[in-house]
Amino acid sequence: MPTPHDSDLVARSLGGDERAFRDLILRHHAMAYAAVRAVLGDRDEVQDVMQMVYLKAYQGLGSFRGEAKFSTWLYQIARREALDVSSRRRLDVTNIDDVELPAGAGNAPDDAVRERGQREWLGAALAELDESYRTAIELRYMAEKSYDEIAEIMNLPVGTVKTYVHRGKIEMKRILSRPARRGSAATGGTQS
Amino acid sequence: MNHTPSNCEKVEGLLAAFIEGSLSAGDEATVSAHLKTCASCRESSAAFSRIEEALALRRSEVPAVDAFLPDFAALRPHAAAAVPAQSRLTQWFRAMMTVPGIASILVVWSALFLLRYSHAVGQVFTWTSLDRLSMMTNNISSALLGVAGGDAYTLTAIYLALTLLVLGSTGAITLRFIRR
Numbered sequence: 001m002p003t004p005h006d007s008d009l010v011a012r013s014l015g016g017d018e019r020a021f022r023d024l025i026l027r028h029h030a031m032a033y034a035a036v037r038a039v040l041g042d043r044d045e046v047q048d049v050m051q052m053v054y055l056k057a058y059q060g061l062g063s064f065r066g067e068a069k070f071s072t073w074l075y076q077i078a079r080r081e082a083l084d085v086s087s088r089r090r091l092d093v094t095n096i097d098d099v100e101l102p103a104g105a106g107n108a109p110d111d112a113v114r115e116r117g118q119r120e121w122l123g124a125a126l127a128e129l130d131e132s133y134r135t136a137i138e139l140r141y142m143a144e145k146s147y148d149e150i151a152e153i154m155n156l157p158v159g160t161v162k163t164y165v166h167r168g169k170i171e172m173k174r175i176l177s178r179p180a181r182r183g184s185a186a187t188g189g190t191q192s
Numbered sequence: 193m194n195h196t197p198s199n200c201e202k203v204e205g206l207l208a209a210f211i212e213g214s215l216s217a218g219d220e221a222t223v224s225a226h227l228k229t230c231a232s233c234r235e236s237s238a239a240f241s242r243i244e245e246a247l248a249l250r251r252s253e254v255p256a257v258d259a260f261l262p263d264f265a266a267l268r269p270h271a272a273a274a275v276p277a278q279s280r281l282t283q284w285f286r287a288m289m290t291v292p293g294i295a296s297i298l299v300v301w302s303a304l305f306l307l308r309y310s311h312a313v314g315q316v317f318t319w320t321s322l323d324r325l326s327m328m329t330n331n332i333s334s335a336l337l338g339v340a341g342g343d344a345y346t347l348t349a350i351y352l353a354l355t356l357l358v359l360g361s362t363g364a365i366t367l368r369f370i371r372r
Contacts, residue, residue: 018264022257029257037253050260058262118246119253141250147214162214169208173239 006070013061021061025054028071031153032078034142038135039082041127049085053078068155075153079135125172133168136161199226203233211240296362300355 004012004020006027012020025032036049056077064073126134139150147165151158203226209215210223227234 021264022261025261026257029260030251030254033254047259051262054260055262055267058264058267115249118242119249122243122246122249137247138250141247142254144251162209165212166205166208169240169243170205172243173236176243177239 007066010061010064010066010070013058021058024070025057028074030143031071031139031145032074034138035075035078035135036082037142038131038138039079039086042123045085049078049081053081056081069152071149071153072155121176122172125175128175129168129171133164133171136164137168140165200230200233203227203230204236207233207237207240211237211244297359300358 004023006024009020009024009027013024032053033046033050036046036053040046040049053074057074060077064070126137129137135154136150139145139153140147145153147158147161150156150161154161203223206215206219206223210220215223227237
């Protein structure tokens with residue numbers, strides 16, 4: 001059975017098929033979540049915002065005219081909701097220098113400890129990035145989107161998206177290599 | 193590519209894409225050749241590899257969708273239909289236990305009381321029109337049912353039937369109003 005197109009799922013959802021709406025959201029959930037995380041980071045409000053995003057998408061599905069892709073439409077809702085919450089409360093950026101790295105985070109024998117360390121310093125580094133860079137990176141890695149898909153979702157040229165991702169990584173390397181950091185994970189503890 | 197600061201700067205700008213595997217074949221060959229001779233750029237390359245490795249963990253941070261989906265049942269326009277079914281009698285009773293329902297009961301029974309005892313009431317309030325109406329009701333009941341005028345039991349039965357008719361209609365209207 002061929003995978004239904006987004007527009008078919010939208011039409012079925014509008015006809016009251018709740019399962020079709022669930023399938024539609026499931027298809028784009030990682031993207032919407034990445035968009036919200038790019039704005040709000042790891043804050044508690046993410047869960048509430050995600051619920052609001054899907055509620056608004058469900059209630060506003062009738063206004064989706066299909067001129068843009070459903071993913072773009074949903075991305076705009078997610079981003080708007082996240083920005084709305086963010087503007088009400090300033091993003092609490094975790095200072096990367098406050099993140100305590102587990103011993104030998106870059107090469108710990110225990111994978112779980114190593115992963116936790118990686119997640120923590122990565123999250124802190126991402127929080128310091130320019131929001132455009134962070135969004136492009138989250139869509140690329142958290143939502144596993146291709147550059148073409150990200151360009152369509154963010155309504156930007158593909159070249160710009162690539163630049164955002166690569167500059168973001170260069171910036172992350174610079175952040176993680178700061179002299180103030182003891183035993184930087186990104187440089188495998190070789191920096192002083 | 194020679195090991196000069198300007199070359200290193202150029203390679204540094206390409207390393208993120210190199211590690212990601214999205215460079216053109218020509219650029220990839222250039223970077224590979226440079227890395228063989230430059231320890232500083234190899235160190236940078238290792239740092240980008242660690243960032244890439246950490247970014248690959250991001251996907252696993254996406255939680256399941258179910259916790260965020262709306263409660264469809266509550267959002268349905270006909271959500272009331274999802275309420276456990278009640279018997280028609282219960283629905284009618286519930287409808288009657290509203291302000292319009294109770295008011296209609298009081299009005300109907302007051303009117304019937306006045307009709308039934310209009311003669312006595314008329315003596316007090318000289319409200320003879322009600323007395324005439326009572327007589328007319330007696331005549332109608334006599335004509336329709338063939339019972340003797342003034343038969344208190346028959347009249348009471350007619351009043352009760354009338355009461356049920358009025359209350360039933362009021363209840364049905366109220367129920368429709370509540371459902372809307």
